[in-house]
Structures are given as structure tokens and as C-alpha cells.
Amino acid sequence: MSEEKPRIPIRISEGMLKRLIWAEEREGIDRSTLILNHLYQFVRDVESGNKPDLSDLPLAKEDRDKNKIIQARISPALKKRVDEALEKTGVTLSALTSSRLIKFILDAEARHNEEN
Numbered sequence: 858m859s860e861e862k863p864r865i866p867i868r869i870s871e872g873m874l875k876r877l878i879w880a881e882e883r884e885g886i887d888r889s890t891l892i893l894n895h896l897y898q899f900v901r902d903v904e905s906g907n908k909p910d911l912s913d914l915p916l917a918k919e920d921r922d923k924n925k926i927i928q929a930r931i932s933p934a935l936k937k938r939v940d941e942a943l944e945k946t947g948v949t950l951s952a953l954t955s956s957r958l959i960k961f962i963l964d965a966e967a968r969h970n971e972e973n
Contacts, residue, residue, distance in 0.1 A: 861915070862930040862931060862932055862933065863930070863931055863933060863936045864928040864929065864930055864931070865892065865896075865928060865929045865930075865931055865936075865954065866906055866926050866927075866928055866953045867892070867926065867927050867928070867929070867951065867955055867958070867967065868923035868924075868951060868955065869920060869923055869925050869926075869955060869958065870920050870921060870922045870923050870924060870925065871922075871924060871925055871945065873962065874925050874959075876962045876966070877927075877958055877961075877962055879965075880961055880962045880965035883965050883969065884961070884965050886891070887931040888905075888927060888929065888958065889930065891957065891958070891961055892929045892957065893929060893931060893935075894957070895953070895954070895957045896931070896935065896939050896953070896954070897935065898922035899939070899942060899953065900935070900938045900939055900942045903941075903945055903946060904938070904942065909942075909946065911948065911953075913956040913957060913959070913960045914948070914952055914953070914956050915956070916955075916956040916960055916963070917951070917952040917955045917956040917959065918925050919959060920955060920959060923955075929954075932938040941959055947954065957966045
């Protein structure tokens with residue numbers, strides 16, 4: 858029997874969730890893929906001694922009233938590596954994941970506005 862994958866809970870507001878769903882449909886990528894890719898890159902940067910790109914972190918503060926929880930499944934091995942990288946950098950999982958989702962939403966909205 859395979860091991861159950863841990864879930865990463867991400868708090869997000871209802872309004873931001875609606876915008877995320879719109880951006881996912883527009884861009885053709887789902888949040889789990891986006892989150893896992895971002896976490897993997899973060900871990901690789903930290904493990905290799907490179908400074909991870911944390912320029913999006915302030916975006917996490919733009920989402921207020923985080924009353925919804927979305928989840929992404931992650932392999933136990935990657936979850937362990939993520940936890941170690943977070944500890945080394947002092948970044949929280951919530952800030953790292955929500956800021957990336959917000960950046961994704963803002964980029965999708967900007968592309969949409971440029972097209973119209």
C-alpha cells in the first residue's frame with residue numbers, strides 16, 4: 858500500500874480564491890502544480906546554497922480575511938525537504954505559498970488586461 862501524501866493547507870480569502878480559479882482556467886495550470894513547482898525550486902535554491910527568490914513574499918499581506926483553505930498534496934520526502942529549507946530561511950510555508958499564488962493571479966490579470 859502506498860504512503861498517504863501529506864497535505865499543505867493554504868489560507869486564502871474567498872475573493873482571492875475566485876480570482877485564483879479564474880486565473881487557473883485562463884492559464885491552464887492548476888494550483889497544485891504551481892505550488893509544488895514553486896516549493897521544489899525553493900528547496901533546490903536553499904539546498905544548493907543559492908539565495909531563493911523571495912521577492913513575492915510581501916504579496917502575501919495583500920490578501921486579508923483569509924477564511925478559505927485550499928490544499929495541495931506533497932510527497933513525504935519533498936515535505937521534509939521543504940520543512941528543512943523553511944527552517945534555514947525563516948520563511949513560513951503560508952507566506953511562501955500564498956505569495957506565489959497571488960503573484961500568479963496578478964500576472965494572469967495583467968496579461969488579460971494587456972490583451973483587452
